[in-house]
Amino acid sequence: MILPVYAQVDLTNGRWRKCTISAKLFEQYLGGKALGARLLTDLTPAGLDPLSPEAMLIVNTGPMNDTGAPSSSRFNMTFKNVLTGGIASSNCGGPFGMLLKKAGFDGLILCGKAPELSMVVVEDGKIRIEPCPQLQGLDTERTQEELPERYGKLVIGPAGENGVRFACAASGERVAGRCGAGAVMGSKNLKAVIAFGTREVVKADPEGFEAHTRKWVKLLKKHPMTGDSLPRYGSAGLVSKANASGVLPTRNFTRGRYEHYEDVSGETLADTKLTRNSGCVSCPIRCERRVKVKGKDVKGPEYETLGLFGPNVENNNLDLINELNYQCDLLGMDTISLAGTIAFAMELQEKGMGDFGLKPDQPDDLLRVVEDVAYRRGPAGELAVGSKVLSEKYGGADFAIHSKGLELASYEPRRSVGMGLGYATANRGGCHLNGGYLALLESVGVISMDAQTPKGKPELTVFFQNGMEAASAAGFCLFTMQAMIPGILFHFGPASFACRAAGTGLLAARPVLGQIWKFMPWAMPINCMLVPHSKSIALATGLPMTIGKFFTVGERSYNVERLYNLREGLTAADDALPGRLTKTPQDLDRPDTVVPLDQMLPVYYKVRGWDANGVPTAKRLKHLGIPLPKEG
Amino acid sequence: MATVRYHGRLAELTGCREESLDGANVSKVLDQIKKRHGAEAGKLAKRSHILVDKRSAGAEKGFRTPVGVDSTVEFIPVCGGG
Amino acid sequence: MPYQITQDCIGCTLCAKNCPVGAIAGVVKQVHTIDPIRCTQCGVCGRVCPRGAIEGPLPGLCSQKVPKDQWPKPHVDTSLCTACSMCVLACGFHCLSISLPREKGDLAVFAQLSAPEKCVGCGLCAKACGIGAITMEGGEAV
Numbered sequence: 001m002i003l004p005v006y007a008q009v010d011l012t013n014g015r016w017r018k019c020t021i022s023a024k025l026f027e028q029y030l031g032g033k034a035l036g037a038r039l040l041t042d043l044t045p046a047g048l049d050p051l052s053p054e055a056m057l058i059v060n061t062g063p064m065n066d067t068g069a070p071s072s073s074r075f076n077m078t079f080k081n082v083l084t085g086g087i088a089s090s091n092c093g094g095p096f097g098m099l100l101k102k103a104g105f106d107g108l109i110l111c112g113k114a115p116e117l118s119m120v121v122v123e124d125g126k127i128r129i130e131p132c133p134q135l136q137g138l139d140t141e142r143t144q145e146e147l148p149e150r151y152g153k154l155v156i157g158p159a160g161e162n163g164v165r166f167a168c169a170a171s172g173e174r175v176a177g178r179c180g181a182g183a184v185m186g187s188k189n190l191k192a193v194i195a196f197g198t199r200e201v202v203k204a205d206p207e208g209f210e211a212h213t214r215k216w217v218k219l220l221k222k223h224p225m226t227g228d229s230l231p232r233y234g235s236a237g238l239v240s241k242a243n244a245s246g247v248l249p250t251r252n253f254t255r256g257r258y259e260h261y262e263d264v265s266g267e268t269l270a271d272t273k274l275t276r277n278s279g280c281v282s283c284p285i286r287c288e289r290r291v292k293v294k295g296k297d298v299k300g301p302e303y304e305t306l307g308l309f310g311p312n313v314e315n316n317n318l319d320l321i322n323e324l325n326y327q328c329d330l331l332g333m334d335t336i337s338l339a340g341t342i343a344f345a346m347e348l349q350e351k352g353m354g355d356f357g358l359k360p361d362q363p364d365d366l367l368r369v370v371e372d373v374a375y376r377r378g379p380a381g382e383l384a385v386g387s388k389v390l391s392e393k394y395g396g397a398d399f400a401i402h403s404k405g406l407e408l409a410s411y412e413p414r415r416s417v418g419m420g421l422g423y424a425t426a427n428r429g430g431c432h433l434n435g436g437y438l439a440l441l442e443s444v445g446v447i448s449m450d451a452q453t454p455k456g457k458p459e460l461t462v463f464f465q466n467g468m469e470a471a472s473a474a475g476f477c478l479f480t481m482q483a484m485i486p487g488i489l490f491h492f493g494p495a496s497f498a499c500r501a502a503g504t505g506l507l508a509a510r511p512v513l514g515q516i517w518k519f520m521p522w523a524m525p526i527n528c529m530l531v532p533h534s535k536s537i538a539l540a541t542g543l544p545m546t547i548g549k550f551f552t553v554g555e556r557s558y559n560v561e562r563l564y565n566l567r568e569g570l571t572a573a574d575d576a577l578p579g580r581l582t583k584t585p586q587d588l589d590r591p592d593t594v595v596p597l598d599q600m601l602p603v604y605y606k607v608r609g610w611d612a613n614g615v616p617t618a619k620r621l622k623h624l625g626i627p628l629p630k631e632g
Numbered sequence: 633m634a635t636v637r638y639h640g641r642l643a644e645l646t647g648c649r650e651e652s653l654d655g656a657n658v659s660k661v662l663d664q665i666k667k668r669h670g671a672e673a674g675k676l677a678k679r680s681h682i683l684v685d686k687r688s689a690g691a692e693k694g695f696r697t698p699v700g701v702d703s704t705v706e707f708i709p710v711c712g713g714g
Numbered sequence: 715m716p717y718q719i720t721q722d723c724i725g726c727t728l729c730a731k732n733c734p735v736g737a738i739a740g741v742v743k744q745v746h747t748i749d750p751i752r753c754t755q756c757g758v759c760g761r762v763c764p765r766g767a768i769e770g771p772l773p774g775l776c777s778q779k780v781p782k783d784q785w786p787k788p789h790v791d792t793s794l795c796t797a798c799s800m801c802v803l804a805c806g807f808h809c810l811s812i813s814l815p816r817e818k819g820d821l822a823v824f825a826q827l828s829a830p831e832k833c834v835g836c837g838l839c840a841k842a843c844g845i846g847a848i849t850m851e852g853g854e855a856v
Contacts, residue, residue, distance in 0.1 A: 068800060094801055124751045150736075197737050198754050200841075214845045217796055224679070225712045231821050233640065235713025240639055241681050244688060244708065266711060267640035276815050281803045282844070284796035287713070303713045358727075433714050448690030448708050482712045492801020493678045494710060495658060495689040495697070516754065641819065 001542045002202055004031060004106035005128055006039075006060070009120060011188050012112030014054065020486065021106075028541055028625060031062035031106060033089035033157075034473035034557030036078030037564060039109065040087070046567045049089075050080035050180070051187035053113035059100070059154065059193065060107025063477025063541045065199050066098040067209070070217050071283040071477035073098055075171075082180030083167045083386050084405035084429040086565035086574075090181045091472055093156075093280030094171025096195065099152025103197035114189040117161075119147075122195035135191050137161065139330040140170040143192060151194040157332025159374040160186040160358045164384040166337035166407075168210055170329060172279055173299040177334040179406065179428055204542030207329060212539055216532045217284050223483045224490035225446075225573050230287040230479065231277050235303035236266030242307070245443035245451065246415035246586060249408075250311040252343035256586050257414040258311035264318050269300065273318060285479055293319075293326045301325040301335075304432075307410030308339035313346060315363040318578065330376035340407030342369060344387045344400050354394040356380050398579035403430035404570065408591045411439040413577070413595050414586040418442050418457035420595030424575045425461070425604060427561035433478055436464040441506065446485060446494045449503030454596045456507035458604035459514045462628075465515075467531075470554030474537055484530055514607045517555060518623070524548035556624045559608075559616050563629050572614035575601060636661060640709040642680060645673045653705075658682055659695040661705055667696045680707040716753035717760065717770035719746050729759035729768065734806035734836040756836035761785060785835035786850040788827055794847035795824040801839035801848055809831040810839055 004025055009016040021035065029035040034502055036058045048055050058078040075097025100108070104125030119132045135143050140157040147153050153171055160167035160182030168175040185191070198546035203209045220226040227239060239261055240442025242248040246256030262268060269289060275297060279286030289300025301309070301321055305328075309321045328335045348354045355377040357372075359365040372380035384388065391400035401408050403534050406429025413420030419442065422435025423568055432439060438461055442451040492498040516523055524547040527535035534550040537543060565574075576582075577595055586593040605612065609620030621628055633652040643649050646669045653668075655661035666674025682689040682697075683706040689697040699705055719729070725743040725839040737753045740746030748759070760777025768777035788801070788810070797812045802825060811828040815821070825848070827833060840848040 068842065069799070070796075070844070098803070112797065124749070133668075198737075198752050210846055214794070217845055221796060224710070228821070229709060229711045230713070232819065233709060233711050235711070237640070237709060237711030238713050240708040241711065244681065244686065244706070265639070267643070267709065269821070270640065271643075277821070278812075279797075279799070284798050286797060397661050437714055440712065440714070445712065448688070478714055479712070482714075490679055490710060493680070493695075494740045495678075495682045495694045497694055499690055543687060644819070 001204075004063070005104065006107040006109055007105050008109045009127060009129075010112045011110060011114040011118070011129065011190060016127045028553070028556060030473040030537070030553055031060060031078040032473040032475055033078055033086070033091070033108070034469065034553055034560070036060055036076055036089060036561045037087055037557055040078050040080070041560060041564050041567070043109065043529060044080070048080060050082045050085070051183060053188065054111065055080050055184065055187070057110045057184050057188065057405070058107060059110065061097045061101050062473055064475040066101045066280070067203065067540050068317065069213055069476070069536050069540070070220055071280070071285060071480045072475050073280045073282040074472070074475055075100065075168065075178045076472065077181045079179075079181065079184045080568070081406070081428060082183045083388065084179075084570070086404060086568055086570050087561045088181070088425050089428060089472070090169070090176035090177035090178050092171055092174050092176035093283070093477060094154070094174035095281050096152035096154040096171035096193070097475070098281065099197070100195040101201065102199050103195035108193065110188065110190065112188065117189050117191050119192040119194060120190065122193065124197045125199070132191050140332050141330055147192060147194055151196045153192060153194050155192040156182040156185045157330060157374070159332040161191070162188065162374065162376050162384070164333060164374060164376065165386050166334045166341075167332050168334045170332060172327065175329060178336065178431060182332045201540070203540045205539045209536070209539040212532070212535055215529065220480065220483055222286050223487045225482045225485065226285045226479065230285050230482075233266040234277065234287045234289045234300070236269050236289060236301065236306055238303045239306055240267065241444045242411070246284055247412045247439060247443045248307055248311050249410055249412040251314055252312060252347045252399060253408070253412055253580060256415050260316035261311065262314040264306050264310040264321060265374040266303070268318060273322065274300065279534060280477070283477060285477070287479065291322045293323050298326045299329065302310060302329060304410045305335040305339070308336055308343070309366070312339060312343045312410070313363070313366070315366070317363055320363055320366065324370060327367060327370050328623070329442045333370070333374060334595065335411055336368065337407040338373060340401055341383045341387045341390065342366070344390065344396070345383055347399055348390070348394050348396050351396070352395055356382060356606050364568045401578055401580070403577055404432045404574050412441070412586065414581055414593045416451050417454055417595050417600070418444040418461055420577060420581060420597060421457055421600045421604060422465070423459050424577050424597055424601070426465075427558065427565055434465070436461040437468065438464065440482070441503070441571065446489050446499055447503045447506070448494060448497070448500045453507070454599045455509040458600050458607055459510040460506060461604060462517070462607045463513050466551050466554035466558055468554070469557045470550050471533055473553055473557055474533060476533055480533070488632065517607065517609065520555065521548050521552045524551070552624065559621065559624055559626055562616060563626070566615060567629060575614060633701060634661065634703045634705055636665070637704060637706045639707060642673060642676050642707050642709070645669060645676060655699055657695070657699055658684065658689050658697045658705070661699055664693070677707050678711055682707060715772060715773065716750040716755060717748050717757070717768055719748055720767045720769050720776065721745060722765045722767035724765055726764060728762045728764070732758050732762045733825040734758060734838055736806070736836055751781045753800070754838065756838065758834045758836045784852070785833070786837065786852050787830065787833055787835060788790050788837075788839050788848045789847070789851045790825050790827070792824045794845055797823045797825060798844075799825070800824050800844060804838045804842035806836070806838070807834065809833040
């Protein structure tokens with residue numbers, strides 16, 4: 001078995017050394033965010049400031065990166081979350097991860113602070129640090145143009161250099177958006193990491209792997225979701241159904257429906273703005289939108305950006321959203337956190353609780369606001385700290401739409417209560433994907449499920465959180481998991497009996513889903529095409545991977561992340577949502593349109609094997625093979 | 633006559649965004665679409681999210697959800713994402 | 715073994731210019747060298763060297779110049795290709811690209827050899843493809 005090779009780099013003095021991950025850690029955590037969380041816990045002391053030189057930034061890949069498996073270009077960044085103080089993992093589909101691997105390393109562990117603006121150059125198993133003052137202040141696109149051509153690049157824009165707390169890192173046109181990866185790089189005077197090499201991934205069973213990949217790719221191409229609707233409409237296609245289900249956040253999450261939703265829907269985007277679809281390298285799904293901004297062919301917006309820069313700030317100008325999306329990428333900022341913070345500040349301003357110079361009636365002014373935030377200038381520059389810190393200064397905690405400090409994505413959880421539970425429990429904060437993404441089952445997908453009932457939601461949330469965690473750890477895109485929903489349901493149609501029965505059935509399966517984790521490593525000792533990921537990992541690495549073990553990797557990782565959060569001072573009280581979402585019904589005539597968090601959390605903890613305070617029990621940790629955290 | 637609204641590829645296939653169709657329930661409306669615009673459009677309509685007066689047919693009575701004379705029936709493509 | 719350059723090298727730089735991974739270094743009129751870690755053993759240097767000064771992949775086996783029209787070229791099986799772009803990333807000379815949709819809403823696009831004149835026939839694209847949709851055809855198979 002070939003073990004992952006990491007490099008520990010001290011940016012302060014330029015020293016670096018190679019280290020190999022042990023076979024035990026490799027089998028338990030695979031790589032990506034799972035291994036990242038383990039390493040961050042083991043290698044850093046508690047209580048560091050995320051932006052201090054001592055803080056650590058782990059940039060790593062999973063075993064599947066660069067193998068040729070479908071949608072396997074995704075690499076991970078793990079660090080102490082700038083917005084929440086807990087764990088952060090940020091995932092990106094750009095080419096950097098694959099080239100890092102080709103350059104001879106499965107991951108980089110960066111610490112310290114370079115004396116001047118610098119970049120890390122990784123070539124053929126060697127690392128050096130070069131000053132790059134000439135790149136100072138350049139946007140992410142210009143920066144990458146200035147760097148050598150064929151290298152995999154991971155760069156920050158002006159927002160990262162200026163310490164905007166939700167700054168992102170970019171590789172190609174894809175970004176590791178959430179949690180402030182760009183701010184961490186900026187705090188280390190690290191403008192870029194570039195990598196090139198020709199190391200090949202050696203597979204345990206090359207022929208078997210290629211045959212399995214062929215079968216899997218065919219399945220993805222044939223599936224109505226990954227083969228048709230994602231490439232045709234992208235994630236943007238969710239806008240219309242989200243609006244119909246009342247989960248399209250409007251006016252800082254006061255409502256779930258927007259009267260002009262059609263102006264910003266995925267269908268309108270495809271019809272009037274789309275030039276073609278594209279995708280991350282290695283991906284057969286190709287959900288990326290290409291649009292024109294000022295005559296230039298650029299990346300189009302995802303659903304999150306459409307929702308939060310559209311209805312949530314009451315803007316129905318699609319061209320403007322496209323431009324804002326592009327501008328955020330250039331400056332290097334997460335569109336979800338930025339747009340969420342702007343919506344919050346708009347409400348603060350409207351209520352007379354603060355003045356940030358925003359002009360809610362002039363959407364075009366948002367371009368100016370975005371720039372002001374990136375350069376932290378003027379009254380709008382205050383937004384660079386994010387919703388939570390802003391609410392500590394100006395008040396309005398009830399309508400500061402974040403969980404643990406990370407702004408919520410574009411799903412209004414009062415009409416998708418399982419998603420609400422996910423936001424509240426997600427280790428990195430208010431994230432839909434780390435939160436289990438039940439919105440797809442409850443509100444926007446093909447399956448028809450009771451979105452208001454709290455029953456069965458904790459069990460499903462745990463299941464999908466663990467599954468997605470494992471897929472990320474291996475280096476797969478989460479969208480490959482959407483093909484787990486049987487294609488036949490799409491043929492029957494969402495109004496069919498089959499789709500309604502599927503929803504009811506999933507909720508009814510809660511006794512099984514609640515208990516399954518106690519038996520998980522052995523519960524599914526098989527590989528099958530419903531979850532092709534596990535067999536793919538087995539064939540590529542030689543690990544004895546099965547579906548049961550695959551899900552266990554996810555559960556293990558989720559617990560390690562939780563332990564990190566607890567160590568850094570977060571508690572069960574932080575598994576929360578703002579009062580607007582838990583106390584005020586979205587539809588005043590329907591008292592059940594709130595997130596009944598207090599009903600779901602105890603069940604959630606129980607299914608996870610955590611105690612009433614949300615602390616993993618020693619028994620469950622032993623079951624998962626996680627060392628007990630040190631006392632004090 | 634109920635008002636029927638199409639989104640996305642279905643609007644392209646039928647050549648219109650909105651039209652009036654007869655039908656006492658969703659199933660009957662689907663038959664009309666098939667008759668008027670062909671099997672491909674009919675199939676695509678069936679595989680869409682169907683909203684009757686802004687309520688999802690999936691959460692009501694499925695294909696048997698009644699459609700009134702002043703009802704609006706919308707067809708939205710099933711999408712994914714995250 | 716990775717390829718090596720013998721003392722017959724006259725420093726014409728052709729090999730360095732044609733190496734798809736930038737593994738060859740050297741100055742004009744001086745003996746060039748191949749970075750053994752970077753070298754992917756594609757054999758392109760041997761095909762362009764006018765002096766047969768490239769040794770490999772076996773010790774003592776020296777190269778022979780091959781005219782450009784006899785170099786292998788990638789052939790994309792469009793029934794398999796998913797336009798995932800692994801080959802586009804692997805290519806050192808921007809020879810491959812993804813075809814444009816034929817009409818609005820056309821999802822059936824593929825990798826294509828759009829700049830055949832720049833192709834050196836290194837086969838890195840075929841190696842990168844996870845599903846074996848690219849085969850190298852013509853010339854001596856690599």
